[in-house]
Amino acid sequence: MDDQACPRCKTTKYRNPSLKLMVNVCGHTLCESCVDLLFLKGSGACPECMVPLRRNNFRVQLFEDPMVEKEVDIRRRILRDYNKREEDFGSLAEYNDYLEEIEDIVYNLCNNIEIIETNKRIEAYKRDNREVIQRNKTRVGRDEYALEEMLELEKVQEEARRKELDELETEHKKKKARDKQALIEELMYSGKDAAQIVTEFAEKAEKQREEEKQLPPPKPANEFSTGIKFGQTADSTLLPVPKSEEGPLFVYEPLVALSEGPVMPPTSEIVARGYIAHIRAETPQENAGGFTSTLACERALQEALQGLYYTATTGVAAGT
């Protein structure tokens, strides 16, 4: 950090913590105040290499090594023209050669090797490929436009969310004030015990707070902040649940009631033959629960008839 110093005024980051180093196309650094001083007119020469520079080409130095900064700059400039894509080439080898060429050019320009020749090369390339460059430029423009649009959308959403939160906050504040006012009024005009009123209000507030806590159910997020959807979607990629092997099918066997006694009259005859007349009719409440006097009647008859044929044959052990 200490060696981050302006080469001209020798101010260091240590002495001036707000020191901002700027860099221009030549790759030499200057602090912000020196830039202001030297490029008052908008243009001037670099104090180190005397390259003419324009003021609005100065950028804040992002990398500690100014050479990296310079390379980034050059690379950006070169790529503006060398904007072909893989699709523009017949084979991968050609594309790789092309990329190699870009690297060569960037390296040359960075290290001041054959600058003039390299610049000529660039010019020639520009001339030869004007059409392709133009086309790719518009395409890049379109991509950028789409990206920008997305950013815009995100910004709008962010704005809306913040607004919502703000509204909630102000509403909350207002309510608090209102409650306070109500408490004071209550204390002033009501004849009740002051302590009681205070506790009452405190309880109410507590309750409301709890309610609020439960209130906002977080909207189930189905998007990452980048806009990529996740979670369950009606996606055809989901595999159906594999079916398990099925065993032998269940076969219903009707229950046979063991009666050990005379045969019950069938359910249909309980009413038809008048059994039902001799038992209390069900109340509407009982009927609502699904009970009917027919059931009770049948149960009594069943229990009366069950076990009438029983004769003790063999003994049993008590309680086993």
Next chain:
Amino acid sequence: MYPVSSQKRSWTFANEGQLMDFRVEQNNKYIESHEEEAQGRDLEEHFLTPTEERLLLKQYEIYLFDFCRRFDPPMPKCVVGTAFHYFKRFYLNNTPMDYHPKEILATCVFVACKVEEFNVSINQFVNNIKGDRNKATDIVLSNELLLIGQLNYYLTIHNPFRPIEGFLIDIKTRSNMQNPERLRPHIDSFIDSTFYTDACLLHTPSQIALAAVLHAASREQENLDSYVTDLLFVSARDKLPGLIDAVRKIRIMVKQYQQPDRDKVKAIEKKLDKCRNQANNPDSDLYKERLRRLYTDEDDMPAEDASFHIADVSSDTSAMNISQ
């Protein structure tokens, strides 16, 4: 469903002889294991004989019925029936010398209340008991699990009350008897007296119910024989002799029932106080000792130390009382 119930499978017996065998066996077992307590005296003089046990239990069955009749709030009939079942079942596998019938009686009624969904709290329950209520609470609650265990957790009881309703409905519907409702008082009194017999351990609830209905009919100078033969058993005439036999036996049992002699019972109770299992007597030192051990074991405390401790404390407080 009685035919598939545990009552039929495990708690309905062939004949009275079988019941007697169980009781004698329990009596013998107890005497064998507590022989040394007689201290050389005649065993029959020290311990209760099976006959004496029967007399004692009969007396307590009367107490049980009275307790249920006086119970406040009034108790449904099925609770009484269930309590009697429990009481009889319990003393098939136990002897009154081991567990005093006084305690088991209350426990039976308490469990019956629960099983028959007659909702009373333990406090409400002990309000019906004379004497020390806290002690009664302790006894009932501590015996509850014992009782349920001795019943082998078969708690569902098929009482003859619903079959009676069934027969009355059937008689009203199918026979031409005039006003069958007048049978009711006789039926109820007959069922009450079957409680004092072993009928519920020997016959199915529907047979007892039919016996009660037939008995009531004969009291009202009605004859329901044609109802039984021509309507009930019309399709199974071969089963009729079995039923007639059962009904006859039930009616004989009720008829032959004799209340135990009060003086005899008093003598038996005195005898019981001496020969009863002191480990199960809540008033005995042995019982208290056992309880204390139970608790001290839980706390992992040496028993001797604890007893000293208690003695020390009591002497201290008495000394303080004097000085004050």
